Amino acid sequence: MRVFCVAEHRFGVLNPLSFELLNLANKIKGSGTSEAVVIGKDVGKFAQELAKYANRVWVIEDATLENYNPELYVDVLLQLFNKEKPDAVLIGSTAEGNELAPLLAVSMNAPVVTDVVEVNASDELKVSRYLFQGKLMADLKIKSKPCVLTIRQGVFKEGVEVKGEVVKANIKPSKTPARKFLKYIEPEVGEVDIAQAPIIVAVGRGIEDAANIPLAEELAKLLGGVVAGSRPVIDNGWLPKDRQVGISGKTVKPKLYLALGxxxxxxxxxxxxxxxxxIAVNKDPEAPIFGVAHYGVxxxxxxxVPELVEKLKAKG
Ligand SMILES: Cc1cc2nc3c(=O)[nH]c(=O)nc-3n(C[C@H](O)[C@H](O)[C@H](O)COP(=O)(O)OP(=O)(O)OC[C@H]3O[C@@H](n4cnc5c(N)ncnc54)[C@H](O)[C@@H]3O)c2cc1C
Known part of the structure; x- marks a missing residue:
């Protein structure tokens, strides 16, 4: 299969999810190719980074493409895909990606599946996604090619280096878009992306109250990590929604996950x-978390936690 991945970047920073898309592309391409498309202005440096994990990176550059604009992205992607004929197009399941994917799919007359967490291409193309906030997992068989998939962040973190080539596509937007970029509104200071954090101190209902969150924050700070939570913690408003781990929250794969209560x-x-x-800490020896934990207390x-905090402080 020729699997194309649309790289995502903003203000000079490449979203690491772009590499996750390539990891998946390399996993499912079979005897075909993994190909990244990077669209923007002065995005050559991203192309070099992406080429480590792609057989080919297509660079589409133009001053009008400096900021993400779905109309222009669809316009230039269609020009490329009309020539290069992808079998599958992978896009991040992000705010941008979830807008771009259906627009692109409609323009390509292709099926689209969003928030995909598993893909099997060994025989025919099968994808999995959760339904009804995770109550059901649906396995879907995709019968027509090409297809467009948005991929959940944090699921395909591991991959192999490929070291491919960079190709400058001679493609420019063919129209003036009806909408234009005005400004980017920065997320509130203090927001963290738990999907990228290498160390997570996660708290559950056992933390009992918002007033006890600083205990976990202190431990996270000493470990160089961030605090996340289970759903009841978020539902109770003890932590913001973007800190929720789980099927209706985020998928995380940190180096260390400390599950407290x-x-x-x-x-x-x-x-x-x-x-x-x-590592899990729970007062109930029968708690199912011990079934997935490598170490349990x-x-x-x-x-x-206070004892651990003291020990870490003493260690300096
Ligand atoms: C459609 C759907 C989607 C969902 N999505 C998510 C999701 O994305 N993420 C998610 O987390 N949940 C999700 N849930 C909820 C999920 O089913 C559980 O209810 C939730 O994960 C339980 O959270 P918890 O472990 O914090 O709380 P509990 O299950 O109440 O567990 C609290 C634990 O803390 C321990 N404990 C209590 N006090 C202490 C103490 N002082 N010291 C040590 N241990 C202590 C207890 O022994 C217990 O094991 C979803 C549910 C549904 C139906």
């Missing part, structure tokens, strides 16, 4: 089970 319901576990090292978080 989290029972280990499958909706939570599905979002963190692939973490490199999972049966104990009270209000005793274990």
């Amino acid at each position: 989290i029972s280990g319901a499958f909706q939570h576990v599905m979002g963190m089970k692939d973490s490199e090292l999972i 049966v104990g009270d978080i209000f005793e274990v």
Whole structure:
């Protein structure tokens, strides 16, 4: 298969999800190719980075493409795809991607599946996605080519280097868009992307109250990590929604996942089970979280965490 991935970037920073798309492309391409498309102004440096993980990187540059504009992206992508004939197009399941993918799919007369978490291309193309906030997992068979898929962030983090070529596509926008970029509104200061954090201290209902969150924050700071939570913690307003781990939150794969007072319901576990090292603290020895944890401490978080904090402080 020829699998094309649309790279995402903003203000000179490449979204690492772009590499996850390529990891998936390399996994499913078979005897075909993984190809990235990077669209913008002065995006040559991204092309070099992407080429490590792609057989080919297509660069589409123009001053009018400096900021993401779905109309222009669809315009230039169609020009490329009309010539290069992708079998599948992968786009990040992000605010941008979830706008771009259906627009592109309609223009290509292609099927689209959003927020995909698994793809199997060994025989025919099959993809999986959650439905009804994670109550159901749907497996879909895609019968027509090309197709457009948006891919959930954090699922395809591992991949191999490919070292491909960079090709400058001689493509320019063919129209003046009806909408234009006005300004980017920065997210509130303090927001963190838990999907990118190498160390996560996650709290569950066992943390009991918003007033106890600083305990986890102190531990996270000492470890150089960030605080995340299970759904009840978010529903209670103790942490913002973007800190939720699980099927209706984010999928994370940090180097260390410290689960404090989290029972280990499958909706939570599905979002963190692939973490490199999972350590759980729970006072219930039967808590299911111990089934996925590499190390477990049966104990009270209000005793274990302060002790850990003291030990880390003493260590300097
Ligand atoms: C459609 C759907 C989608 C969902 N999506 C998500 C999701 O994305 N993410 C998610 O997390 N959940 C999700 N859920 C909810 C999920 O089913 C569980 O209810 C939730 O994960 C439980 O959170 P918890 O482990 O924090 O709380 P609980 O299950 O109440 O567990 C609290 C744990 O803390 C332990 N504990 C209590 N006090 C202490 C203490 N002092 N010291 C040590 N341990 C202590 C208890 O022994 C217990 O194991 C979803 C549910 C549905 C139906």
